[in-house]
Amino acid sequence: MGNLQPRVLVSEEDIKKRVVELAAIIERDYAGADEILLLGVLRGAFIFLADLARELTVPRRIDFIALSSYENGSNFAGGVRLIMDSRINVTGKHVLIVEDILDSGRTLSYLLETFEARHPASLRSCVLVRKPGQQVEVDVDYIGFDIPDEWVVGYGLDYGDHYRALAYIGVIEPDVEADD
Ligand code: IMP
Numbered sequence: 001m002g003n004l005q006p007r008v009l010v011s012e013e014d015i016k017k018r019v020v021e022l023a024a025i026i027e028r029d030y031a032g033a034d035e036i037l038l039l040g041v042l043r044g045a046f047i048f049l050a051d052l053a054r055e056l057t058v059p060r061r062i063d064f065i066a067l068s069s070y071e072n073g074s075n076f077a078g079g080v081r082l083i084m085d086s087r088i089n090v091t092g093k094h095v096l097i098v099e100d101i102l103d104s105g106r107t108l109s110y111l112l113e114t115f116e117a118r119h120p121a122s123l124r125s126c127v128l129v130r131k132p133g134q135q136v137e138v139d140v141d142y143i144g145f146d147i148p149d150e151w152v153v154g155y156g157l158d159y160g161d162h163y164r165a166l167a168y169i170g171v172i173e174p175d176v177e178a179d180d
């Protein structure tokens with residue numbers, strides 16, 4: 001596992017363009033804000049957040065949170081739980097949660113609920129990719145790409161912690177890497 005060449009789904013070029021577009025939209029939406037807090041969800045969002053944060057010019061702080069995650073790429077969401085909290089107190093802050101992927105919707109809905117309870121000045125979410133068919137209804141404010149329901153890797157996204165550093169978003173064919 002980890003040595004196969006995933007099929008390109010979203011190219012490096014297209015990601016770059018989209019990140020610039022998203023930053024412009026976010027910039028416009030937060031025009032009046034004194035500062036925003038970008039809250040990246042580890043580990044999948046680290047590259048997206050790094051690129052997005054550098055395209056923005058609105059005053060911004062960056063922090064990370066970590067959640068319990070899927071087991072080795074299987075499709076079991078289980079109970080989502082915060083295993084590393086933000087160090088910055090979000091109360092009264094304009095919080096933008098930055099996540100890698102929206103699948104069932106459980107992760108993001110859990111996060112929105114959790115952080116809303118802390119009374120931020122505003123709370124929005126930005127996901128790099130969205131798969132179809134959320135099982136939980138969730139409000140997402142910014143979406144990079146809508147993609148088909150396939151396991152994607154690269155640009156932060158992983159399969160068993162492999163492939164995160166790929167510059168593009170790709171698909172690994174499940175049959176091919178089953179032998180590890
Ligand atoms: P949700 O709670 O079902 O929306 O799942 C979101 C989380 O599942 C993401 O933060 C990812 O860690 C993981 N995930 C779901 N689909 C994929 C995928 O295709 N590639 C990599 N990670 C995925």
Ligand code: MG
Nearest residue numbers: 042043044100
């Ligand atoms: Mg994740």
